[in-house]
Amino acid sequence: MIIGTRGSQLALAQAENVARLLKAQGVETSLKIIKTSGDRFTDRPLHAVSGGVGAFVRELDDVMLAGEIDIAVHSMKDMPTIRPATLPTAAVLKRDTPFDILLTYDGTPLDELPEQSIIGTSSLRRAAQIKRYRPDLITQDLRGNIDTRLRKLKEGKYDGILLAKAGLERLGWELEGEILSPDFFCPSPNQGTVAVVTRAGTEAEAVVSRLDHTDSRIATEIERILISELGGGCTTPVGSYAEITPDRKEIHVRAEVLSLDGEESVRIDEFIPMLGGLEEATELGHRLVEMGGRKLAEDALLQLSGNSCGPDNLYD
């Protein structure tokens, strides 16, 4: 079976991991690198690439529908909410660390960074959250793969950069950094989770489904439901994080929407029962709208003028 992947180091590490997991099940695979348009326009902020981050995913969908690959591996947080029914997510892998990490040039913790320190991030959510927490800091756009981002930090172009911890873990980088609490830095929906897509009804679907991790699937679904009513239609500052309690009786849900400058935000933070959790999450999603969440998301979208986002709900 052929696993299709983007060529970035992170995408390759994720695809190689799926190959390893399948091999342990006795399934041999080979990797095929697919170059997507998102990889070609690395000079623009992500939210300004046509179709948003979802463009990467759609191009792999096309290659899979054409039969060139059997399995596609994605960072789940980059996947649009609406998916073709013929391309099911056969497995949601066990989640890695869902939180963001701050790496600073000289190891200074967030609370001790001098005023006007420059923080690099490509995520509107992280920028808004950091400005809310430390309005005296300056955020600057930071694109490129993880290597490029780390190089820019080392060169002193930034005093600190924000990344998903999971990306560093998957690349095997063990760097000193500060894990940011979801109480102040609610992660992007599905951050830290890898999804494996196949064509429906195939042998690939059957073998990949053995890799599915139930609690990660439940948590990621809840996270999507929580923010599904917000609209905005694009990359807006939204976080959503669901954590199943150790006794598996409850789910701790957090979700928030911020203005781009981080000055305004609405937030929910509750425990819901595991049984009937999807309905409760739907209710909470409506509450987030009533609290003004949709207004904030739409305002953010209006301010991001000049970009041409697709109809996807992509938040990071």
Ligand SMILES: NCc1[nH]cc(CCC(=O)O)c1CC(=O)O
């Ligand atoms: N938006 C890019 C992206 N997509 C997935 C990850 C990291 C891995 C993950 O969250 O699963 C990253 C990099 C980052 O946010 O720092």
